[in-house]
Amino acid sequence: MRILSGIQPTGEKHLGNYFGAIRRWVNEQAEADCFYPIVDLHAITVAQEPTELRKSTLSLAALLIASGIDPERATLFVQSHVPEHARLAWVLECMTPYGDLRRMPQYREKSQTHAAFGVALLTYPVLQAADILLYQADAVPVGEDQRQHLELARDLAQRFNNRFGETFTVPRGTYPEVGAKVMDLQDPAMRMSTSSESDLGVVRILDPPEHIRKKIRSAVTDSGREVRRSPDKPGITTLIEILAAASGESAEQIQERYTGSGYGPFKADVADAIVELVTPIQRRYAELRNDQAELTRILARGATKAHAVAAQTLQRVHEAIGFVPP
Numbered sequence: 001m002r003i004l005s006g007i008q009p010t011g012e013k014h015l016g017n018y019f020g021a022i023r024r025w026v027n028e029q030a031e032a033d034c035f036y037p038i039v040d041l042h043a044i045t046v047a048q049e050p051t052e053l054r055k056s057t058l059s060l061a062a063l064l065i066a067s068g069i070d071p072e073r074a075t076l077f078v079q080s081h082v083p084e085h086a087r088l089a090w091v092l093e094c095m096t097p098y099g100d101l102r103r104m105p106q107y108r109e110k111s112q113t114h115a116a117f118g119v120a121l122l123t124y125p126v127l128q129a130a131d132i133l134l135y136q137a138d139a140v141p142v143g144e145d146q147r148q149h150l151e152l153a154r155d156l157a158q159r160f161n162n163r164f165g166e167t168f169t170v171p172r173g174t175y176p177e178v179g180a181k182v183m184d185l186q187d188p189a190m191r192m193s194t195s196s197e198s199d200l201g202v203v204r205i206l207d208p209p210e211h212i213r214k215k216i217r218s219a220v221t222d223s224g225r226e227v228r229r230s231p232d233k234p235g236i237t238t239l240i241e242i243l244a245a246a247s248g249e250s251a252e253q254i255q256e257r258y259t260g261s262g263y264g265p266f267k268a269d270v271a272d273a274i275v276e277l278v279t280p281i282q283r284r285y286a287e288l289r290n291d292q293a294e295l296t297r298i299l300a301r302g303a304t305k306a307h308a309v310a311a312q313t314l315q316r317v318h319e320a321i322g323f324v325p326p
């Protein structure tokens with residue numbers, strides 16, 4: 001079984017990224033042959049500061065390894081190191097209906113919030129399809145927000161296979177269980193997100209423990225004092241879900257334990273559980289970030305492994321569509 005998923009190098013990663021993606025990726029490594037690109041080609045669909053982009057790409061590689069991605073098991077690499085991504089994207093763009101892309105929710109959203117943008121914002125999902133199809137991925141662990149992008153990748157694979165003969169595995173998106181979404185601590189109607197209005201609402205994996213405690217202490221709660229999941233208690237529900245995800249306990253066990261105890265001790269325990277989770281990650285991250293040479297070696301090895309698979313697929317594609325071999 002082959003798995004592929006990509007992550008953008010921009011924005012400091014938070015608990016939503018950790019529970020929704022990174023931790024799932026780590027768990028998949030034991031069972032499947034995993035490919036994890038850091039998608040810098042996708043990142044430049046909106047303007048990026050070069051120094052920042054370089055820094056955040058290396059930081060993210062260090063963070064992923066510190067979080068448990070094992071470069072001996074999984075293939076961790078930088079998308080721009082493997083030229084086949086852009087090359088397959090071109091071929092697929094030639095068979096993607098314009099209307100399909102214009103209707104993509106993320107395009108519609110971003111094209112409205114950015115004053116000026118390049119055409120790649122429109123073709124972004126085709127590049128994503130290329131990421132997936134190059135590696136013949138069976139399954140793609142992603143968030144709910146990627147559902148349409150996955151549908152497009154499936155369509156393109158099927159359309160290509162029908163027209164040119166069996167070439168691509170048709171991938172299947174795998175989504176977190178309901179309730180696995182991490183909500184903003186200040187505005188529990190919104191998902192925790194890098195672009196959140198309030199810094200206090202977002203717990204970053206690399207936040208110092210004191211900041212984490214402060215953010216949990218100031219998380220909005222509801223009047224009342226019952227620690228219980230319910231639609232009229234979105235703040236407390238968010239904290240219960242974070243504690244459940246961090247500790248591995250069920251929400252029911254948590255509710256039972258805090259019966260009658262009020263919000264104070266509960267919040268303190270939520271903060272402790274997060275700090276306990278991120279402290280070893282932060283320690284390994286600091287070590288790796290200080291050894292740039294090792295990080296560069298790991299990414300070079302990943303790119304070599306990825307390239308071997310990607311080049312084979314692209315060659316088959318070029319043959320199938322009638323390009324003369326070089």
Ligand code: TRP
Binds near residue numbers: 006039042131146149
């Ligand atoms: N678009 C994805 C996101 O914003 C990132 C991504 C790029 C991706 N290529 C991918 C995810 C391939 C899964 C598979 O989260």
